[in-house]
Amino acid sequence: MCKSSAQRVTVIGSGNAGLTAAYHFSRNGADVCLYGAPGFDAPLQDIKAKGGIHAIDSLNGVTLSFSGFSKVHTVTNNIREAVSFSDILVLPVPSFAQIPLFDAMLPHLKDGQMLVMMPGNYGSLALKKHMQDNGYTLDITFVDAISIPWACRISGPAEVAIMGIKEYLPFSALPASRNQEVLDRLSPIMPLPMKPLENVIAAGLENINFGGHPLLTTLNMGLLENFKGDFNYYKDCCSEATARAAAVMEEERLQIGNAMNLELVPELEAMNSLYAMDCKTVYEVNRTSETHGKINSAPDNASHRYITEDAAYLLVPCKEFARLTNTSIPMIDACLTIDNAYNHTDYMKTGRNLAAMGLEHLSVEEIMTMVA
Numbered sequence: 001m002c003k004s005s006a007q008r009v010t011v012i013g014s015g016n017a018g019l020t021a022a023y024h025f026s027r028n029g030a031d032v033c034l035y036g037a038p039g040f041d042a043p044l045q046d047i048k049a050k051g052g053i054h055a056i057d058s059l060n061g062v063t064l065s066f067s068g069f070s071k072v073h074t075v076t077n078n079i080r081e082a083v084s085f086s087d088i089l090v091l092p093v094p095s096f097a098q099i100p101l102f103d104a105m106l107p108h109l110k111d112g113q114m115l116v117m118m119p120g121n122y123g124s125l126a127l128k129k130h131m132q133d134n135g136y137t138l139d140i141t142f143v144d145a146i147s148i149p150w151a152c153r154i155s156g157p158a159e160v161a162i163m164g165i166k167e168y169l170p171f172s173a174l175p176a177s178r179n180q181e182v183l184d185r186l187s188p189i190m191p192l193p194m195k196p197l198e199n200v201i202a203a204g205l206e207n208i209n210f211g212g213h214p215l216l217t218t219l220n221m222g223l224l225e226n227f228k229g230d231f232n233y234y235k236d237c238c239s240e241a242t243a244r245a246a247a248v249m250e251e252e253r254l255q256i257g258n259a260m261n262l263e264l265v266p267e268l269e270a271m272n273s274l275y276a277m278d279c280k281t282v283y284e285v286n287r288t289s290e291t292h293g294k295i296n297s298a299p300d301n302a303s304h305r306y307i308t309e310d311a312a313y314l315l316v317p318c319k320e321f322a323r324l325t326n327t328s329i330p331m332i333d334a335c336l337t338i339d340n341a342y343n344h345t346d347y348m349k350t351g352r353n354l355a356a357m358g359l360e361h362l363s364v365e366e367i368m369t370m371v372a
Helices: 016-027 041-050 079-085 095-108 123-133 176-186 200-205 214-219 221-226 233-237 240-259 267-274 282-288 310-325 330-343 364-371
Strands: 008-012 031-035 052-055 068-071 074-076 088-091 114-117 141-145 150-156 159-165 169-174 194-196
Touching: 008 016, 008 079, 016 031, 016 052, 016 068, 016 150, 016 159, 031 079, 041 052, 041 074, 074 079, 079 095, 088 095, 095 123, 095 310, 114 123, 114 176, 123 141, 123 169, 141 176, 141 200, 169 176, 169 200, 176 194, 200 240, 200 310, 200 364, 214 221, 214 233, 214 240, 214 310, 214 330, 221 233, 233 282, 240 282, 240 310, 240 330, 267 282, 310 330, 310 364
Parallel strands: 008 031, 008 088, 031 074, 052 159, 088 114, 114 141, 169 194
Antiparallel strands: 052 068, 141 169, 150 159
């Protein structure tokens, strides 16, 4: 029997982004293995029964992008089978799932494989440290993308709704010297162009969820809880006043980047570029974006990933880098303080701090040399 000559890729995770990634990679001609963790069997059984994944053509009367049907080559909850299927392993999962999944993958990984995290949120550093702490000396290329490419949701059994896709996807490899290798290997299967960044520190700081998710969610928590998230998050949670608060947090992010000698893209410029818009303010972005306007849902409690992921894995590293560079960050501090109270935790201890990234006791110069 003739074997397929198609490029292979493994998608680790069967949530919104995982199913959409499997659909789109297959649509682009790749043979895809989709892995779902044991205990999350229903989505996998649905895909097996239907032979693949369907992207619907409309949602709530709105026409959607990239509709169609894509076969999925292999569907499994066996991590060994998933890891051995391909040398390209894509993890489109929340940051808090990266270490547990990687821990299960470690015994089966081999030299030369590539792990792509969407979003990265400094996951490359955390996973490399975890690998070394567990006695592994594998030559793995870790890749941090700033986010997932799509605005997407699971809309039914073996079914996704793709509301939109970015114009390109910024990323960096660890080390950054492997960026061209990443481009060469990923470009044939990715549904959009990839744009290399200076290093994984820049990739983490360029995550466009930085201000919009944790701060707007924090400021609107009463509304979100009392109305069970039954509205459009981007339009209804962004007011002129909350946009001004977000602008203060954005300025803090840019100051941290400047202190680390990184030229970060301002949020407004990034949003306009990523979504092919020409908005004059971030407030206008939130109010008029066609892609985000199709998402008629919002967080309904403080345990939503807009806080548990974005505060713990975006704001915490920023606070750590601010401390290293003596940068004042009162808005980031305020947001973290409130989020800690919401969830009875201390994200500086449980989030992606310097120790978790393997950067403890290093200077900014030593960090930049390490990720180059």
